[in-house]
Amino acid sequence: MKKTRLIALLLSLTMIFTLVTGCAKTEDPSEKPSGGEVAQTDGIKRGGTMVMAQSAEPITLIPNGKPDDNNIILEQNVFNRLLKTNNNQQVILDLATGYDVSEDGLVYTFHLPENVKFHDGQPMTSDDVKFTFEEIIKQGAFASTTLSVIKEITCPDDYTVAFTLNKIDAGFLGNLAYNGTSILPRHVYEGLDWMGKDAMVTPVGTGPFKYSEWNKGVNMIFTRNDNYYLGPDLPYLDKVVISFIPDSNTAMQSFYNGELDVLGIIAPATEYDKLLSSSNIKADKVIYPSRFYVGFNMAEKPYDDINFRLAVAHAIDADDMINKALKNIGMKATEYMSPVYSWAANTDENAKVPKYDLEKAKEYMAKTGLTPDSNGVYLKVTVDTYNYEPFPDMVQVLKDQLAKIGIEVSINMLEYAAWDEKVSVNRDYTMALTGGYQGPEASNLSDRIVTDGYLNFINYSNPEVDRLMQEGGALPTFEQRAVKYKEAQAILAKDVPMVLISEWLGYIPYLSYVKGHPASADAVEKTAFGEFTYCWIDK
Amino acid sequence: MSRYLGRRILTGILCIFVALCINFVIIHAAPGNPIRLLVGKDNPNPQMIAELTEKYGLDQPKIVQFGKYVGNLLKGDMGVSIYTNEPVSDMIIDRLAPTAMLALTAAVLAAIIGTALGIFCARRVGTKLDAIMGSVSYLFDSTPSFWLGLMLILIFASTLHVLPTSGMIDMRADNEGFAKVLDIMKHMILPVSALTLTLIPYYFRIARSSIIQVMGEDFITTLRATGMPEKRIFRKYIFRNAILPTITVFGIQMAYLVTGSAIVEIVFSWPGMGSFVMTAITRRDYPLLMGIYLVLSVSVAVMMIVVDVLYSALDPRISHESK
Numbered sequence A: 001m002k003k004t005r006l007i008a009l010l011l012s013l014t015m016i017f018t019l020v021t022g023c024a025k026t027e028d029p030s031e032k033p034s035g036g037e038v039a040q041t042d043g044i045k046r047g048g049t050m051v052m053a054q055s056a057e058p059i060t061l062i063p064n065g066k067p068d069d070n071n072i073i074l075e076q077n078v079f080n081r082l083l084k085t086n087n088n089q090q091v092i093l094d095l096a097t098g099y100d101v102s103e104d105g106l107v108y109t110f111h112l113p114e115n116v117k118f119h120d121g122q123p124m125t126s127d128d129v130k131f132t133f134e135e136i137i138k139q140g141a142f143a144s145t146t147l148s149v150i151k152e153i154t155c156p157d158d159y160t161v162a163f164t165l166n167k168i169d170a171g172f173l174g175n176l177a178y179n180g181t182s183i184l185p186r187h188v189y190e191g192l193d194w195m196g197k198d199a200m201v202t203p204v205g206t207g208p209f210k211y212s213e214w215n216k217g218v219n220m221i222f223t224r225n226d227n228y229y230l231g232p233d234l235p236y237l238d239k240v241v242i243s244f245i246p247d248s249n250t251a252m253q254s255f256y257n258g259e260l261d262v263l264g265i266i267a268p269a270t271e272y273d274k275l276l277s278s279s280n281i282k283a284d285k286v287i288y289p290s291r292f293y294v295g296f297n298m299a300e301k302p303y304d305d306i307n308f309r310l311a312v313a314h315a316i317d318a319d320d321m322i323n324k325a326l327k328n329i330g331m332k333a334t335e336y337m338s339p340v341y342s343w344a345a346n347t348d349e350n351a352k353v354p355k356y357d358l359e360k361a362k363e364y365m366a367k368t369g370l371t372p373d374s375n376g377v378y379l380k381v382t383v384d385t386y387n388y389e390p391f392p393d394m395v396q397v398l399k400d401q402l403a404k405i406g407i408e409v410s411i412n413m414l415e416y417a418a419w420d421e422k423v424s425v426n427r428d429y430t431m432a433l434t435g436g437y438q439g440p441e442a443s444n445l446s447d448r449i450v451t452d453g454y455l456n457f458i459n460y461s462n463p464e465v466d467r468l469m470q471e472g473g474a475l476p477t478f479e480q481r482a483v484k485y486k487e488a489q490a491i492l493a494k495d496v497p498m499v500l501i502s503e504w505l506g507y508i509p510y511l512s513y514v515k516g517h518p519a520s521a522d523a524v525e526k527t528a529f530g531e532f533t534y535c536w537i538d539k
Numbered sequence B: 001m002s003r004y005l006g007r008r009i010l011t012g013i014l015c016i017f018v019a020l021c022i023n024f025v026i027i028h029a030a031p032g033n034p035i036r037l038l039v040g041k042d043n044p045n046p047q048m049i050a051e052l053t054e055k056y057g058l059d060q061p062k063i064v065q066f067g068k069y070v071g072n073l074l075k076g077d078m079g080v081s082i083y084t085n086e087p088v089s090d091m092i093i094d095r096l097a098p099t100a101m102l103a104l105t106a107a108v109l110a111a112i113i114g115t116a117l118g119i120f121c122a123r124r125v126g127t128k129l130d131a132i133m134g135s136v137s138y139l140f141d142s143t144p145s146f147w148l149g150l151m152l153i154l155i156f157a158s159t160l161h162v163l164p165t166s167g168m169i170d171m172r173a174d175n176e177g178f179a180k181v182l183d184i185m186k187h188m189i190l191p192v193s194a195l196t197l198t199l200i201p202y203y204f205r206i207a208r209s210s211i212i213q214v215m216g217e218d219f220i221t222t223l224r225a226t227g228m229p230e231k232r233i234f235r236k237y238i239f240r241n242a243i244l245p246t247i248t249v250f251g252i253q254m255a256y257l258v259t260g261s262a263i264v265e266i267v268f269s270w271p272g273m274g275s276f277v278m279t280a281i282t283r284r285d286y287p288l289l290m291g292i293y294l295v296l297s298v299s300v301a302v303m304m305i306v307v308d309v310l311y312s313a314l315d316p317r318i319s320h321e322s323k
Helices: A002-022 A069-078 A126-139 A172-176 A248-256 A269-277 A306-315 A318-324 A339-344 A358-367 A391-403 A416-425 A442-449 A463-472 A478-495 B002-029 B034-039 B046-055 B062-074 B088-122 B128-141 B145-159 B177-215 B218-225 B230-242 B244-260 B262-267 B273-283 B286-314
Strands: A049-054 A083-085 A091-093 A098-101 A107-111 A150-157 A160-165 A209-215 A219-224 A239-244 A281-296 A330-332 A379-386 A407-414 A431-437 A498-511
Touching: A049 A069, A049 A248, A069 A209, A069 A219, A069 A239, A083 A172, A126 A150, A126 A160, A248 B145, A269 A281, A269 A498, A281 A306, A281 A339, A306 A358, A306 A391, A306 A498, A318 A330, A318 A391, A318 A498, A339 A442, A339 A478, A379 A391, A379 A416, A391 A407, A391 A431, A407 A416, A416 A431, A416 B034, A416 B273, A442 A463, A442 A478, A463 A478, B002 B062, B002 B286, B034 B046, B034 B273, B062 B286, B088 B128, B088 B177, B088 B244, B088 B262, B088 B273, B088 B286, B128 B177, B145 B177, B145 B262, B177 B230, B177 B244, B177 B262, B218 B230, B230 B244, B244 B262, B244 B286, B262 B273, B273 B286
Parallel strands: A049 A239, A379 A407, A379 A431
Antiparallel strands: A083 A091, A098 A107, A107 A160, A150 A160, A209 A219, A219 A239, A281 A431, A281 A498, A330 A498
């Protein structure tokens, strides 16, 4: 008797908690998904829900406010930009139907379609575009640094908007197509504090999906925008759901178990064999403008000695590193410019990254003036790197490779925040194994190599490189710019301020019944990263 | 009793304040700068960094920052998250409910099952069954809960496909009402099992040893000599005396449940405090971290007081009357 009473008590306790937490939110009945069972002859199935994982939750619902890696899906699906960057890292049209550039390269005029409506039913006009960019700069938002070149924005009519620049900026279109430049309705976002207290205002955009609900810690739901300006056929899906899964092992199991349609997170390297060999999983390869490299603190001895840096550069065997540490998910870095911006890369033999050559490495080591101890060790160094994949494996291989030329490496693995403080801020380090984004435009290599660059923790300073990188960003055509960038790379090849190892490659896995994924061949040209306009479920 | 309670509450408040100081020092001593992490690496705007640093008072001396924090706290204001700008108190309340749901269920289940098994074995001391149960309890005691969680996922979700791997609700279904409750309960089975299985050994061992101890007491021998039936002796005298340590352990466990279930929550993507704490740490979200640790300190202090008071109520031998 007592036992049953206890169990009853327990069950009711559970029920109460479940009710309290589970049923607190109800869905808006007016947001009934539609377009479900439309008969079509093109073989594309309409309707359905697509679920993907994400490891963390957004910190803001305003796509143009604070930089936030976790609101990308919201940004790409609820909003539109004038231009966007597709998964091949090319700039393509988004809302804009076309644009003209004036002869002097200072005025960019964009033409807008006339049938675009925000999710609240209000039409989108050139005034909203003007508001968006003026506000980004006024609020000091994420894109304000790259867009500070804007001098004036004018609206000749409701569907034309013209940007006048202070000076020629070759990266302007690329920056317009990058994060933090979504077109926002003036009537909703005016007078709000984007960077502060209003960061969580309910999103209103023009995109293929509407923001529907956010269950903290559980999921975020987007429903079909029935009035999408590319519609009524698009988007194909009724619903996109982001499931928040902090642990990557759990996300993998959830994916294998069919609970996710798109993995959504970066798969652990150990899973690649399984992902690439499964018949019901598709995994599209993506090359990011991001690369793994070893940086030296050039303000200190012997790292200021080119012989030492060349010794290290020739001692690092990138193929071995990619094979052992990156499980072959890599591509040897051969030029100082990311291959994503191939128009700017200098492929001359004398401008390339030094090749693996142990004998040469030993020769350079002998020239450094350092003397080996009885064990043949020239120098003991600490390499600071991150504590997350793939860096722990990479630094082990690096340690073995450098031991061959008499450099004894002790490994210091740090959490990102601690690494940032030690290396980037305090520059209290000798060598670092790192990686990082160098996009969305070729000019952004500057951050890492020009004298006052934000990420120039290697303390590299060459006035010639500074000048060339600056000039390369201030010329109107790719051809003209490439000349400057190639020259800069030739100097880098002489100075070897960093040892580039591999490009950052990723696979985007999803179940094979998902069609039109932005990383897939069907949609890669026309969609932005994480934009699900053309996605549909074939089952 | 009331004087005792007053004293306990005062020392409790003092403990919380000391914990608050230590938390502040530790949180701010960790290398890393929340504003730098917030603005990211893509062309951050230096003006934005300066403004945000000033806005959150991070440019002021640490002691001033602490003073301001305590001042606001006394006014009932826990501050806003540097990242999301939401009030810290709201954010924590959002996450406490799912954690309580998971952790309470597991704690109650573990206490009942563990104690029952403990009693079962105590009455069979020295038998093979007792020895086996003892070994099994050590096995689960030494099993990390996250590993157990992953194994449960592999077995019941990935291989047998009978239960979902993680999360709290089925993302594809639009369940409402009772269907939603059932769905959540289904999602609770694995995480609750992982937590319960690792908690059972505590209750098992405590119940077993205290029963054995009480069974050996002189007054039990006396009762047996009176010819009282063994069942009655057990129910009226042994059990009542032996259950006291279990109550203490339960109270202490309750206080640590929020932290204890963190890892299991992360493994099962449970929307509670677990992943929330982890993210706050990696982001160095100072106000949020201070808030979370404050809530933890308060819950430990409160539970300790509750256990003490409950103890004296249950055991007449322990009295807190002022002499």
